[in-house]
Amino acid sequence: MxxxxxxTDLSVDFISENSINPAxxxxxxxxxxxEIVALVGESGSGKSVTSxxxxxxxxxxxxxxxxxxxxxxNANESEDLLLKDPVALAEIRGNKIAxxxxxxxxxxxxxxxxxxxVTEAVQRHQxxxxxEAKKITLEWFRNVKLPDPAKVFNRYPHQISGxxxxxxxxxMAMCCHxxxxxxxxxxxxxxxxxxxxxxxxxxxxxxxxxxxxxxxxHDLGLVAEIADRALVMYRGxxxxxGPVKELFSHAKHPYTKALLACRPANHNKPERLPVVxxxxxxxxxxKILIADRSxxxxxxxxxxxxxxxxxxxxxxxxxxxxxxFFGTPLEFTKAVDNVSFEVFKEETLGLVGESGCGKTTxxxxxxxxxxxxxxxxxxxxxxxxxxxxxxxxxxxxxxQIVFQxxxxxxxxxxxxxxxIAEPLKVHKIISQQKGRKEKVVGLLEKVGLNAxxxxxxxxxxxxxxxxxIVIARALALSPSFLVCDExxxxxxxxxxxxxxxxxNDLKKEYGFTIIFISxxxxxxxxxxxxxxxxxxxxxxxxxxxxxxxxxxxSEYTKKLIASIPKGIVA
Amino acid sequence: MxxxxxxxxxxxxxxxxxxxxxxxxLFQGFGDPSRLVMGQTGDxxxxxxxxxxxxxxxxxxxxxxxxxNDISPVCVHSIEExxxxxxxxxxxxxxxxxxxxxxxxxxxxxxxxxxWNILMQALPGTLMLAIAAMMIAVLIGIPLGVVAAVRQNSWxxxxxxxxxIIGISAPSFFMGIIIAYVFGFVFSGWTGLHxxxxxxxxxxxxxxRRLTLQNLILPAVTLGIRPLAIITQLTRSAMLDVLExxxxxxxxxxxxxxxxxxxxxxxxxxxxxxxxxxxxWFAxxxxxxxxxxxxxxxxxxxxxxxxxxxxxxxxxxxxxxxxTASFFILxxxxxxxxxxxxxxRVRIG
Numbered sequence: 020m021x022x023x024x025x026x027t028d029l030s031v032d033f034i035s036e037n038s039i040n041p042a043x044x045x046x047x048x049x050x051x052x053x054e055i056v057a058l059v060g061e062s063g064s065g066k067s068v069t070s071x072x073x074x075x076x077x078x079x080x081x082x083x084x085x086x087x088x089x090x091x092x093n094a095n096e097s098e099d100l101l102l103k104d105p106v107a108l109a110e111i112r113g114n115k116i117a118x119x120x121x122x123x124x125x126x127x128x129x130x131x132x133x134x135x136x137v138t139e140a141v142q143r144h145q146x147x148x149x150x151e152a153k154k155i156t157l158e159w160f161r162n163v164k165l166p167d168p169a170k171v172f173n174r175y176p177h178q179i180s181g182x183x184x185x186x187x188x189x190x191m192a193m194c195c196h197x198x199x200x201x202x203x204x205x206x207x208x209x210x211x212x213x214x215x216x217x218x219x220x221x222x223x224x225x226x227x228x229x230x231x232x233x234x235x236x237h238d239l240g241l242v243a244e245i246a247d248r249a250l251v252m253y254r255g256x257x258x259x260x261g262p263v264k265e266l267f268s269h270a271k272h273p274y275t276k277a278l279l280a281c282r283p284a285n286h287n288k289p290e291r292l293p294v295v296x297x298x299x300x301x302x303x304x305x306k307i308l309i310a311d312r313s314x315x316x317x318x319x320x321x322x323x324x325x326x327x328x329x330x331x332x333x334x335x336x337x338x339x340x341x342x343x344f345f346g347t348p349l350e351f352t353k354a355v356d357n358v359s360f361e362v363f364k365e366e367t368l369g370l371v372g373e374s375g376c377g378k379t380t381x382x383x384x385x386x387x388x389x390x391x392x393x394x395x396x397x398x399x400x401x402x403x404x405x406x407x408x409x410x411x412x413x414x415x416x417x418x419q420i421v422f423q424x425x426x427x428x429x430x431x432x433x434x435x436x437x438x439i440a441e442p443l444k445v446h447k448i449i450s451q452q453k454g455r456k457e458k459v460v461g462l463l464e465k466v467g468l469n470a471x472x473x474x475x476x477x478x479x480x481x482x483x484x485x486x487x488i489v490i491a492r493a494l495a496l497s498p499s500f501l502v503c504d505e506x507x508x509x510x511x512x513x514x515x516x517x518x519x520x521x522x523n524d525l526k527k528e529y530g531f532t533i534i535f536i537s538x539x540x541x542x543x544x545x546x547x548x549x550x551x552x553x554x555x556x557x558x559x560x561x562x563x564x565x566x567x568x569x570x571x572x573s574e575y576t577k578k579l580i581a582s583i584p585k586g587i588v589a
Numbered sequence: 590m591x592x593x594x595x596x597x598x599x600x601x602x603x604x605x606x607x608x609x610x611x612x613x614x615l616f617q618g619f620g621d622p623s624r625l626v627m628g629q630t631g632d633x634x635x636x637x638x639x640x641x642x643x644x645x646x647x648x649x650x651x652x653x654x655x656x657x658n659d660i661s662p663v664c665v666h667s668i669e670e671x672x673x674x675x676x677x678x679x680x681x682x683x684x685x686x687x688x689x690x691x692x693x694x695x696x697x698x699x700x701x702x703x704x705w706n707i708l709m710q711a712l713p714g715t716l717m718l719a720i721a722a723m724m725i726a727v728l729i730g731i732p733l734g735v736v737a738a739v740r741q742n743s744w745x746x747x748x749x750x751x752x753x754i755i756g757i758s759a760p761s762f763f764m765g766i767i768i769a770y771v772f773g774f775v776f777s778g779w780t781g782l783h784x785x786x787x788x789x790x791x792x793x794x795x796x797x798r799r800l801t802l803q804n805l806i807l808p809a810v811t812l813g814i815r816p817l818a819i820i821t822q823l824t825r826s827a828m829l830d831v832l833e834x835x836x837x838x839x840x841x842x843x844x845x846x847x848x849x850x851x852x853x854x855x856x857x858x859x860x861x862x863x864x865x866x867x868x869x870w871f872a873x874x875x876x877x878x879x880x881x882x883x884x885x886x887x888x889x890x891x892x893x894x895x896x897x898x899x900x901x902x903x904x905x906x907x908x909x910x911x912x913t914a915s916f917f918i919l920x921x922x923x924x925x926x927x928x929x930x931x932x933x934r935v936r937i938g
Contacts, residue, residue: 076838105847113844120842125835130857130932140843175933191843344592 021091022049023199023231024073024116029086031065031072042068044255045085050199052094055225055232057246057263059239059278061511062482065255066235070201073100073233074112090116092198114144117192121204123184127176133187134160134172137194144195159190163220181374182213186220193224200225201233206241210373210538211582218245237511239278240584243267251275281516283545284583291523292516292545328500328532329362329385334394336377336384354380356556357394362500367526367533369547369564371540371579377556378536382502385534386418387411398500416446419493423505425485429477436473439463439492446496462491466521483514487521494525504536519546540583544568552576590929594922601918608914613656616903621645625901626698659693660911666690675703694908699900704908707893711877712912714788715889718812718882719874721805725813726820727867731856734824734863738832739851749821756818762880765811769884773807782807785886808885812878816870823866827859834858860931868924875920876913 031043043065050056058066071077073088083101091097092115100108120126128136137159138152145152153172160168163186176184185205192200202221206214222245225232234246242249243263250260251274259272270276277295286292336355339348354377362368372378383389385396387403396403398414406414422428429438439462440455449455460470466487477485486506493501503522507515523546526533537543543550543564550567552559552575559573571577623639640646644655658664659674665687666676678690694704737749773784786804791797831837832855840850877891890909897905929935 074842076841109841109844109846111844112842118839118842120835120839122835126839128836128840128854128858129934131854139845143844177934188839191839344596 020094021089021097023052023054023091024233025049025087025089025091025097026069026073027087027089029069029072029088030084031068031077032082032084033080034082035080042081042255043072046252046255046257047086048250048257048260050231050233052198052231053225053229054248055222055234055246057242057249058233058235058252059237059242059249060252061237061278061513063254064252066237066252067203068255069252070118070203070233070235073199073201074116074118075100075108076118090199110144113140113192113197114195115197116199116201117195117197118201118203119185119188119192119205122208123181123188124176124208126188127184129176132173132175133179133184134174137187137191140191141194155194156190159194160187162193162224163187163190164216165190181209182217185209185213185217189217189220189224193228196228197230199231199233201235203235204237205234207237211540211584212373212578214241214584215582221245238584239267239282239512240284244584251278278512281513282541283516283519284541286545291520294516294520295513326364327361328364328399330360330397331385332359332395332397334358334381334384334396335392336380336389337392353556355384355391358556358558360551360558360561362532362534365530365532366548367535367546369543369550370534370536370553371538371543371550372553373538373579376553378538378553379504381553382420382504382534382536385502386415386420388420412446416442416448416496417498418500418502419496419498420502420504421486421489421493421506424509425482425489426477426509428489429485431477434474434476435480435488436460436463438477439488439495442492442495448496458495459491462495463488465494465525466491467517481514482510483517486510486514486518490518490521490525494529497529499531501531501533502536503533505538506535507542508537508539515542522546540568540579552579590926594926597922597925601922604918605911605914608911609657609660610653612907612910613653616907617652617656622698622903625903659695662689662692664688664690692911694911695904697897697902697905699897699902704904707905708890708908708912711888711890711893714882714887715875715877715891717788717802717805718808718878718887718889719871721809722812722874723816723867723871725809726816726870730817730820731824731863734821735828735851735856735859737821737825738828741829746825749825753818753821756814757822759814761811761815761878762884764814765808765881765884768807768811773885785884787886787888804885804887808878808881808887811885812874812881816866819866819870820863823862824859827862828855831855831859857931861928864924864927864931868920868927872917872920875916877909 026049027047028045029043029047030041030045033040033042046065046069048056058069060066068077068081072081072083073090075083086101088100089097090100090111100111103111127133131139134153134156137156138149141147141152141155142149147155157168157172160171165171165183165186171179171183171187176187179187188205200221205221206217209217218241221232221234224230234242236242246263248261249263249266250257251266251272252258253272253274259266259270259275266275267279270279274295277293280293281295283292334355335353335357337351337353339350340352341350342348356377358381370378370382380389384391385403387396387406391404394404398418403411403414429435433441436456436459439459443449443455443458449458456473460473463469463472468484468487468491472480477488480488486509490506506522507518510518519542522533525531533546535543535546544567547564549561550564551561552567552571552573554575559575560567560571562572567576568580571580621640623636623643623645626639626643627636637646644652647655658666662678665685666674666680667685670676671680671686674693676688676690676693678688680686680688680690682688691705694708696703697707700707733749737746740746769784772780773782777783782803786801788800788802788805789798790801792799832851836858837850837855840854845854875890877889877894879891879895881887882889882892883895890912894906894909897903897909
């Protein structure tokens with residue numbers, strides 16, 4: 020019996036004007052009917068390229084230089100998808116092989132209603148009337164457990180939540196009963212609790228229909244939850260494959276080991292997180308690392324009950340949700356709702372919550388990047404909310420912020436040297452240009468870059484390097500208080516480990532205080548001394564990191580922790 | 590939606606009030622137009638009469654109030670005034686009547702005809718010309734831009750860009766002369782078109798009007814060239830952006846044909862900047878296009894206005910400025926409604 024899909028010796032090159040970049044190098048694997056195969060790897064490893072090449076959805080600059088993609092729908096005969104003409108391929112797309120993409124926010128057409136987008140797929144592959152197609156669509160909306168299918172049918176994508184959008188995507192993929200479903204990071208952009216339900220849904224649908232699934236993810240925790248087999252990809256090659264249990268318990272390739280080891284979930288502060296280079300350079304003697312970990316008994320976390328650096332009292336930030344004819348607000352969205360807390364000097368306070376809980380708004384309000392509606396913020400016993408714009412300027416040196424997306428928080432037209440030097444100039448700390456340059460080079464070296472990087476532009480750096488640059492910029496003013504807003508969320512695990520290590524090192528050296536905002540509980544657990552959990556604009560609970568993580572008291576926190584993929588195979 | 594339109598409408602009344610004030614003080618605020626009306630000859634008694642008729646003997650603020658009362662559709666007039674100014678509308682009340690009327694834009698200094706009538710006679714020509722030019726620009730420009738984007742870097746793309754750059758850089762009076770000469774004179778026998786001509790002609794024998802819409806072709810093409818070039822470029826760059834987006838990939842993954850993906854999924858997402866350009870140009874064309882109207886002998890607002898300016902016929906100029914301003918406001922409201930129609934994410938309210 021032929022496997023459902025069998026990829027042999029596939030190579031893909033990306034051709035640009037003056038260079039050829041190989042994206043895939045001779046990869047081979049197969050997926051059987053009714054099997055969930057996970058493709059794991061970090062960004063740039065070629066896992067998305069692999070999945071897109073099955074349906075040949077890669078941009079025109081991609082060339083298939085060798086290999087076959089044999090698809091066999093009915094067990095006996097198979098056909099090479101790479102040899103199909105566009106018309107025949109379009110017959111297969113969405114019909115026999117369907118795909119779910121990473122970003123439900125951008126993967127649906129914003130100007131067409133959800134229902135129409137699904138009926139369109141149904142009508143494309145089945146010769147039926149619109150009314151019948153609509154019936155099938157509503158049926159699938161019920162199958163993917165969308166609330167009120169008839170209503171969602173007429174909604175535009177921006178009117179429903181991220182999880183609901185992903186459900187619409189799944190309905191769209193499943194509506195023609197495909198025999199192979201390719202999921203490209205389907206839950207990466209979603210909250211953990213939503214992720215859990217979506218995974219459950221995909222697994223249920225797979226079991227009902229018996230289809231094969233290729234599940235692409237960078238999250239090893241997920242692999243253990245969902246897949247039967249896993250393939251680990253690194254730089255366009257499959258470095259290891261096997262049943263998930265085996266892979267987790269007896270990883271052979273150093274890269275797989277590195278990926279497994281550098282997840283913050285397995286570590287406690289002040290232990291340093293291992294990074295990929297630890298493994299790949301010492302690939303011959305991986306024992307060293309294991310020894311390392313057993314010796315490294317976590318010290319007690321710093322007991323911070325000392326001086327209060329920042330105190331928020333009854334802080335509220337409301338945004339007008341509905342206005343009357345004259346622009347007077349009638350209803351408000353309470354992003355932050357009557358919140359009080361304290362931050363102690365030199366501690367790391369983790370702020371967790373799902374998207375929309377108000378954690379980012381709260382972080383920005385502390386810097387008065389957003390004006391609070393009511394309440395007080397005391398910093399070193401002075402009320403920030405009473406300060407005038409000009410007085411805030413001197414305080415801005417003290418409080419700095421590191422944003423989520425290192426790609427968009429650096430000005431693409433500004434070289435990174437001048438970008439880091441800019442705050443020094445604004446605050447008139449160093450007036451001589453030469454002095455500023457020296458200081459910037461010093462900062463670059465601190466974050467693991469060097470003087471050569473001074474006159475380069477942001478696009479010449481990788482994501483991890485950019486986040487280091489952003490940190491260097493924040494540190495230029497030697498702040499005593501740092502707000503990190505999802506600063507490692509956009510990064511790969513191994514890069515994330517580097518940045519977290521860097522933050523810990525810098526903190527040890529400079530002794531600043533951090534509010535670390537993240538949706539990822541395991542990261543927050545690793546880096547924080549205390550954790551504050553937010554839900555719907557209110558604080559659910561606050562407590563020492565260890566206690567919140569292992570023994571939460573509020574229901575919401577319990578649910579949040581239960582949703583984290585454990586990454587441990589039973 | 591209704592609330593939004595009402596709000597926009599109230600804002601536009603404010604804008605119009607500003608325009609009226611500006612127009613009045615620019616053209617009537619200083620100097621004494623009675624000499625312009627009187628011409629070369631006339632004694633001081635005639636001048637005094639004219640001054641009285643034009644309210645020039647009143648203080649400036651009163652003159653302004655009278656002017657506003659004249660142009661406003663909601664007004665108060667005496668019976669004599671209504672008869673003298675031949676006001677059309679509904680009036681109630683005794684001697685001083687309150688009413689709703691067609692705006693009274695006063696009389697031309699030169700021809701003594703009513704400005705409203707002069708402008709209404711020129712308006713159909715301008716409307717036809719503007720609509721025809723925009724139709725040419727939109728119906729050719731958008732498809733051309735889409736094709737150029739889809740076949741990026743092919744000969745179609747490069748020649749579309751090249752010709753649109755020529756289109757943008759060529760001034761319309763220059764293109765007008767060339768087009769009029771080539772198609773209306775050199776190849777006149779072949780095209781059957783003439784250098785100049787209005788949209789109607791008066792039959793010599795019967796004196797009846799007959800439509801001569803073929804005269805519209807050359808001026809419309811001339812006027813359409815620049816918006817066509819700009820719309821092509823805007824559509825192209827917006828489409829290039831949209832074609833990179835995830836939902837286009839999703840559409841392909843559904844198995845849709847290239848044609849459906851491009852025309853149904855991608856194009857609507859690319860239309861926002863195009864609407865801005867189309868409505869902006871359209872409003873501008875409604876103000877009249879003097880050079881083109883002049884070259885092709887087309888009766889439109891632009892030609893009427895410039896002629897009036899030359900003769901210092903201020904009431905006509907003022908009237909045409911007000912009408913143009915009203916058109917701009919209308920088209921802008923229309924554009925806002927179009928945005929929300931094309932992209933449901935644009936929230937109105």
